[in-house]
Amino acid sequence: MKIGVLALQGAVSEHIRLLTNSGAEAIEIKRADQLAEVDGLILPGGESTTMRRLIDKYQLFKPLREFGESGKPILGTCAGLILMAKTLSGEQDGHLGFIDMVVERNAFGRQRDSFEATLDVKGIAEKLTAVFIRAPLVKEVGPDVDILSEYNGEIVAVKQGSFLACSFHPELTDDARLHQAFIKMVAERPLLEAH
């Protein structure tokens, strides 16, 4: 089992480190043909507008859409969550649109640019240290979306089928529980499909 991390921009090596420490093989994805090698994919944090520009530049948009539609699991963190949203508040179009949710970018404002919080993530981890950096918030979710975590009454982690996303950066701590849960999703997918 191999997991890819989209490596156009942002916090890539941190994800690779946690995946590797958790016993998964992890590779950087820079080209569309590399997607065929992996069973799951992480869209890291960074800057979603820059990442989208690079996705288009390297002709990755359609291959990424197809990867997600094939049922292979995708984890999006921070900017990665933004890329996965169907709708972005105040903007005309979403990006990959995998998760039926409305996301507000930079939702904490300048006053709380970055901070840490301790969160429970349903079915994944209790008391997880979450690092928020110019983080987005999930303002609304559709009926098929499972809310996994809230911070001050606002949604910060969700799951819809094979798609998992969080507003914070689980890769900036040494706590690999969220990555381990994702690895499990990737490992179990072939078993689910066999039924």
Ligand code: GLN
């Ligand atoms: N504010 C960034 C954006 O809009 C996300 C920040 C992050 O990934 N840490 O894409």
